[in-house]
Amino acid sequence: MAKRVGLEKCTYCGSFNTIKRGFRQNRFERLQRFQCRDCGRFFTEKKLGQKSYPPRVIVRALSLYNSGFTLKETAEKINRRFALSIKPQTVHAWLKDYSEVCSFRRLRKEALRVFPAGKMVFRKRLQHSQVYEFQLHKAKLELLKGELPERKFFALKSYLKRIPTKHFPHHIFRISDEVLEQRASRIKGELLEAKRLEKKNQANKLTELALTACPNNRARHETIQDFMIASDSVSVAAEVPVYLTSDDIAYFKRRGFEFDFENYRTPITGHIDLLQVRNGLIHILDYKPEASKVKPLEQLMVYALALASRTKLAVKDFKCAWFDENHFYEFFPLHAVYSRN
Numbered sequence: 001m002a003k004r005v006g007l008e009k010c011t012y013c014g015s016f017n018t019i020k021r022g023f024r025q026n027r028f029e030r031l032q033r034f035q036c037r038d039c040g041r042f043f044t045e046k047k048l049g050q051k052s053y054p055p056r057v058i059v060r061a062l063s064l065y066n067s068g069f070t071l072k073e074t075a076e077k078i079n080r081r082f083a084l085s086i087k088p089q090t091v092h093a094w095l096k097d098y099s100e101v102c103s104f105r106r107l108r109k110e111a112l113r114v115f116p117a118g119k120m121v122f123r124k125r126l127q128h129s130q131v132y133e134f135q136l137h138k139a140k141l142e143l144l145k146g147e148l149p150e151r152k153f154f155a156l157k158s159y160l161k162r163i164p165t166k167h168f169p170h171h172i173f174r175i176s177d178e179v180l181e182q183r184a185s186r187i188k189g190e191l192l193e194a195k196r197l198e199k200k201n202q203a204n205k206l207t208e209l210a211l212t213a214c215p216n217n218r219a220r221h222e223t224i225q226d227f228m229i230a231s232d233s234v235s236v237a238a239e240v241p242v243y244l245t246s247d248d249i250a251y252f253k254r255r256g257f258e259f260d261f262e263n264y265r266t267p268i269t270g271h272i273d274l275l276q277v278r279n280g281l282i283h284i285l286d287y288k289p290e291a292s293k294v295k296p297l298e299q300l301m302v303y304a305l306a307l308a309s310r311t312k313l314a315v316k317d318f319k320c321a322w323f324d325e326n327h328f329y330e331f332f333p334l335h336a337v338y339s340r341n
Contacts, residue, residue, distance in 0.1 A: 010036035011043045053090075055212035057082055058098075061091050063230040066104045068117030101205045103233040104140070111139035121229060124164040126241065128173035129183075132271050133222070135229050135238040136160055144236065144277045155311040156282060160237055160275075172243055173269050184244075184270030184302035189261035191297055194336035201321075201328035203274075203285065206232055208325035217289075221273060224287050228274060234283075240272040242306035252305060252337070257315075259301065259337045272303050282307070283330075284320045291324040297336060304333035 008018050015038040022033050024044055035042050057078060064074040071088035079085055099105055111120055120139040126132045141160070145153045162168050210227035214220050225238040246266040252259075261268075276283040284303050288294050300320035308315045315337070321330035 008032070008034050008043075010034075010039060010041070012036065012041045013039040015039065053084070053086070054082075056215070057084065057086075058094050059210060059213035059227060061086075061094055062098060062102055063227060065091065065095060066102060066108060066230045068108065068112050068115070068120055070117075073117070098209065101202070101209055102231040103202065104231050107140070107143055107233055110143060114142050115139045122164070126164075126170065126173070126239070128170065128241065128269075128271075132239040132241070133225075134163055134240065135225065136163075137229050137236050140233070141236045141277075144234065147277045147280060148282070152282075152313055152317060153277075155313055156277070159307075159311045160240070163241060168241075169243070170241075172267050173241055182265050182268055184242075184268055184299045184306070185296070187261050187264055187268060187298045187302055189259060189264075189298050191259055191301060191336040192339060194297070194331045194333075196295075196329050196331045198327065198329050201323065201330075202232060203228070203321075203323050204325055204328055207287065207323065211325055220289065221287055225274060234276040234278040235274050235285075236277055237275040238273065240275050240307075241269070242272060242303055242310060243267040243269045244302055244306040244309060248305065248309040251309070256339075257337045258339060261298070261302075268302055268306070270299065270303055270306065272307070281319045282313075282317055284318060284333075286320075286322045287324065288322045289324055291322050291327040291329065294322070296322055297331070300331075301333050301336055305337070 009016055010018055013036060015036055017037040018034045019037060020032060021035045021042060024033050033042060033044050060081070061074055061078050064077055065071065069077065071091050074091050075086050075088045078091070095102070095105065115138055120137060122136045122138055124134045126134050141157060147153075148156070206228050207224050210224045211220065213227075214223040228235045229238050244267060249266070272284055273287050274285040276285060284300060284307065286296060286300060286303075288296060300322065304315055304318045304320055307313075308318060315334045316332070318333055319330055320333050321328060323329070
């Protein structure tokens with residue numbers, strides 16, 4: 001994979017070979033200025049079309065409203081946080097502009113009947129090998145129960161509810177630097193040839209909008225997860241910890257599953273970026289910058305096997321995908337490990 005040199009993609013030629021070149025002040029904020037080393041042109045960080053307000057203000061307002069707050073409450077919270085004086089009408093205009101992207105708006109009224117404003121999303125910081133913020137959208141989970149058969153829905157819900165409790169084996173995620181090969185993201189191996197479908201997905205639009213509000217590259221995952229949990233209609237959880245044991249692997253092998261992971265040590269652990277429930281399946285999503293240049297089949301395969309093991313569901317109940325703002329690739333994990341012949 002090509003090395004990503006700069007912090008910002010050139011808006012003219014698409015190169016990441018960029019450097020910072022001071023700042024430019026507009027009405028509301030100071031914008032970072034960049035120069036592209038390939039084409040030589042100057043540009044500033046991303047803006048949302050011709051909007052006067054900074055992207056982080058607009059994205060935050062969308063998330064607050066989708067969390068159940070009224071237009072007035074959203075405007076007040078934005079004004080306190082960013083020292084602004086926007087009006088509820090301005091927030092309403094933003095909601096209208098981005099109604100196609102923020103599909104949770106259609107569920108918002110029904111969600112408020114289940115959970116009050118600000119209480120829809122449960123958050124818990126998990127002290128694993130590093131700090132992960134587990135998120136569970138409780139209202140969305142309840143509203144989507146009809147998307148899965150009852151037994152499968154409650155199996156998934158029970159696992160997600162168990163994660164923030166003392167009954168979950170958090171200790172196995174607190175690994176040392178010497179055994180990093182236990183992480184799903186580092187597993188390599190041989191899988192069957194699975195058909196990979198490239199398509200456009202709502203995740204692309206949400207990611208593109210979220211990234212305009214991202215303060216730096218390190219915050220990309222967190223920014224995208226927060227926005228998708230708040231604003232789409234199908235993402236029910238983020239940073240979901242999963243693990244795969246030697247007993248799990250033996251179980252799958254006895255049933256004819258075909259996969260070989262190189263130099264693995266169990267338990268293999270990982271954290272799923274986003275978990276969605278839609279179209280009768282549980283979708284495992286992983287955000288990958290420059291998604292077209294990577295192929296994380298083994299990592300996603302471990303996630304699917306691990307979550308199937310933890311929930312006692314079949315691998316056929318899952319679908320995996322990786323994405324960025326421009327690309328979305330998905331495949332059925334069952335096809336990568338089980339031959340119908």
